[in-house]
Amino acid sequence: MITVEDLHKSFNGLEVLKGVSFQVEKGEIIALIGRSGYGKSVLLKHVAGLLRPDKGRVLIDGEDISSMTGKKLEAIRRRLGFLFQSGALFDSFTVFENVAFPLREKTKLGEEEIRKKVLSLLDHVDLIGAEEKYPAELSGGMMKRVALARSLVINPEIMLFDEPTTGLDPIIACAILNLIDSLHRRFGFTGILVTHEITTVLGFVQKVAMLHEGKILTVESPEQILSSRDPIVQQFVTACENGPVRYH
Amino acid sequence: MGLFLAQAFFYASTPPLKYTYLMKQIQFIGFQSILVIFLTGAFAGMVLGLQGFYTLNRFGSTALLGPMVALTLIKEIGPVFSALMVTGRAGSAMTAEIAIMRNTEQIDALALMGLNPYRYLIVPKLLAGIISLPLLASLFNVIGIFGGYLIGGRLLGVGQGTYFGEMATYVDMQDILGGLYKSLSFGVLITWVCCYKGYYTGSGAEGVSKATTQAVVLSSVLILVWDYFMTSVMF
Numbered sequence: 237m238i239t240v241e242d243l244h245k246s247f248n249g250l251e252v253l254k255g256v257s258f259q260v261e262k263g264e265i266i267a268l269i270g271r272s273g274y275g276k277s278v279l280l281k282h283v284a285g286l287l288r289p290d291k292g293r294v295l296i297d298g299e300d301i302s303s304m305t306g307k308k309l310e311a312i313r314r315r316l317g318f319l320f321q322s323g324a325l326f327d328s329f330t331v332f333e334n335v336a337f338p339l340r341e342k343t344k345l346g347e348e349e350i351r352k353k354v355l356s357l358l359d360h361v362d363l364i365g366a367e368e369k370y371p372a373e374l375s376g377g378m379m380k381r382v383a384l385a386r387s388l389v390i391n392p393e394i395m396l397f398d399e400p401t402t403g404l405d406p407i408i409a410c411a412i413l414n415l416i417d418s419l420h421r422r423f424g425f426t427g428i429l430v431t432h433e434i435t436t437v438l439g440f441v442q443k444v445a446m447l448h449e450g451k452i453l454t455v456e457s458p459e460q461i462l463s464s465r466d467p468i469v470q471q472f473v474t475a476c477e478n479g480p481v482r483y484h
Numbered sequence: 485m486g487l488f489l490a491q492a493f494f495y496a497s498t499p500p501l502k503y504t505y506l507m508k509q510i511q512f513i514g515f516q517s518i519l520v521i522f523l524t525g526a527f528a529g530m531v532l533g534l535q536g537f538y539t540l541n542r543f544g545s546t547a548l549l550g551p552m553v554a555l556t557l558i559k560e561i562g563p564v565f566s567a568l569m570v571t572g573r574a575g576s577a578m579t580a581e582i583a584i585m586r587n588t589e590q591i592d593a594l595a596l597m598g599l600n601p602y603r604y605l606i607v608p609k610l611l612a613g614i615i616s617l618p619l620l621a622s623l624f625n626v627i628g629i630f631g632g633y634l635i636g637g638r639l640l641g642v643g644q645g646t647y648f649g650e651m652a653t654y655v656d657m658q659d660i661l662g663g664l665y666k667s668l669s670f671g672v673l674i675t676w677v678c679c680y681k682g683y684y685t686g687s688g689a690e691g692v693s694k695a696t697t698q699a700v701v702l703s704s705v706l707i708l709v710w711d712y713f714m715t716s717v718m719f
Contacts, residue, residue: 286592314598324589338597390597 237262238394238426243282243292245275252278254450255292260443265420265427266455267437269472270447271481276430277321279447280396283428284318285309296394314342317392317425321399323383325371331358332367335386342390357385361415377408381415388419395420395427402432410436434473438462446472448481488680489672492610495602505608513574513609513675514616518623520569525624528561529553529631536632537640546636550647551654553632554625558655558663562625564711567617567670571703575678578609579699582682583692591683606683610675617671618664625663662718669714670707677703 238260245253252275260266270276281287283294285301293302301312325334335354339345345353358364361381371379380400387395397416401409413433417440420427431437438444438458445455446469454461454469464470471479532553540546582605585591594601629651636642681699685691 281592284596286595310598310600312598313596316596318593318596320589320593322589324593326590326593327584327588341599342597 237295237297238283238428239295240279240283241293241295243279243294244290245278245282245287246290251450253282253289253292256447256450256452257292258445258452258455260426260428262426263424264442265416265429265440266443266445267434267441267458268428268430268445268447269432269434271472272432274447275450276447277398280318280398280428280430284316284396285313314390315393317387317390317395319380319383319387319395319397319400321402323371323379325379325382325386327371330368330370331363331374331382334371334382335389338386338390353389354385357389358382360419361385376403377405377412380404380412384412384415384419388423391423392425395425397427397429397431399430399432409433413437413440416440434461434475485676485680488683489676491602492606492676492679495600496607496611500603501611502603502608505604506611509608509612510616512577513570513612514619517566517570517573517616517620520573521566521620521624522627524565524569525562525627526631528565528624529557529628529633530635532556532561532628533632533635533637533640537636537642546640546642547646548650548654549632549636549642550629550649550651553636554629554651554655555659557625557628557632558659560663560711560715562628563617563621563663563667563670564707566621566624566667567674567707568704570613570617570620570670571674571678571700571707575674575703576696576700578675578678579682579685579696580692582679583685583695586683586685587687587692606675606679609679610672613671613675614668615671617667617674621663621667662714665718666711666714669710673706673710674703677706 240256240258243253243256244251256279268276268279278287282289282302285304289302293300296312299312301309304312326337329337332354335357336350339350339353355364358367361384363378363381363385366374366378374382384400400416401412404412413436416429420440429437429441438461441458443455444458444461446453448468454464454466456464461469461473467480471481533549536549536552537546540549540552591601591605594604633647637644637647678699681695685695
């Protein structure tokens with residue numbers, strides 16, 4: 237279970253998070269929506285322990301990741317998977333080496349077992365045949381799928397997805413989200429999914445949290461979000477330029 | 485920067501050591517620098533042979549050309565030039581590699597796998613620098629001494645026996661060890677500065693370019709400053 241309590245974070249005097257609190261129950265996926273550049277990725281990096289809050293804390297199964305260092309932090313991170321916006325693939329490694337890397341470095345599995353596991357996962361994300369390609373030779377969608385395979389290869393208990401569909405065409409974006417859904421059913425991880433594909437994810441997430449002006453405006457079920465009377469939520473869900481949130 | 489170096493030494497002195505990554509870095513920093521060290525060593529030695537011969541000729545002491553070339557190379561030119569060459573060739577690449585990894589979140593990805601980025605990125609480079617620099621400086625010295633002989637001996641007529649014989653008389657083990665200590669410390673200095681600048685780079689292409697420039701300039705200046713301090717303490 238993930239608990240975020242009163243999280244504050246500023247960068248160069250600009251307060252990005254102004255007291256964010258929410259909770260994700262074990263096995264559920266929560267979609268985190270909100271405007272671009274307003275702190276969703278920052279929030280996700282706090283949950284992963286990559287950033288330290290100015291105030292507040294993030295608890296993973298009751299343990300405060302924000303104050304952890306060294307081996308304790310490394311140990312809790314081994315339970316996490318993180319799908320970066322950019323994929324963050326190691327560009328000097330092939331697709332196969334990228335996916336195999338966590339297994340080679342963190343487990344005692346033999347090379348044959350690693351090969352089987354990696355190929356099975358690559359099959360799952362429809363990338364058989366691309367094992368020997370380097371990240372520079374992949375399309376955006378392929379990169380995301382490799383990154384997804386790499387983050388899932390060690391069967392993480394918690395998955396954090398940072399805009400997994402950014403920059404992809406609608407068909408590939410939908411395929412990636414469906415893939416996340418099917419992998420969630422298979423592996424049963426707890427997840428936070430930062431996304432703008434609201435209508436697509438509403439089908440498989442358990443809750444939706446909206447981050448607005450540095451705070452969680454609402455945490456509701458997908459049905460409640462769709463029928464919300466809050467004008468800000470409504471504007472966001474209907475993707476309308478006119479409303480209380482102004483584009484500047 | 486001090487904390488960065490202390491952490492790097494801490495992880496270098498505690499297992500596990502990533503031998504594959506270390507070997508790759510020795511190959512990159514050391515082996516791939518051999519050609520540039522060979523060329524600069526040869527020409528530095530040839531210039532020393534030429535200049536040394538004409539200067540010593542004024543005092544009628546051309547017999548001391550061998551020791552002059554050897555001592556200049558072993559104590560100063562060898563360690564300093566090889567360090568500057570490695571900074572230009574490998575140091576800048578080190579900074580750019582780490583900076584790009586930082587900007588494309590590859591370092592965050594490593595950390596999120598529960599793996600320590602220092603062990604994979606910094607420690608192998610630091611140890612490879614410590615191992616490679618003294619070897620490269622030694623190669624530079626040997627090539628330079630022969631370069632000096634090519635000009636002083638073959639071209640300008642100083643005898644082989646005189647050139648190498650006087651060298652054996654005047655160059656002692658302390659001179660050689662002093663040069664090795666210098667290049668060893670330059671190995672630490674180059675990898676420390678270049679890795680630090682890459683690890684804490686600014687964002688985007690401009691950030692990487694600035695980090696690389698700063699790494700090369702700072703390393704080069706620090707090599708010369710540190711060389712002065714070491715010379716004043718050791719010799």
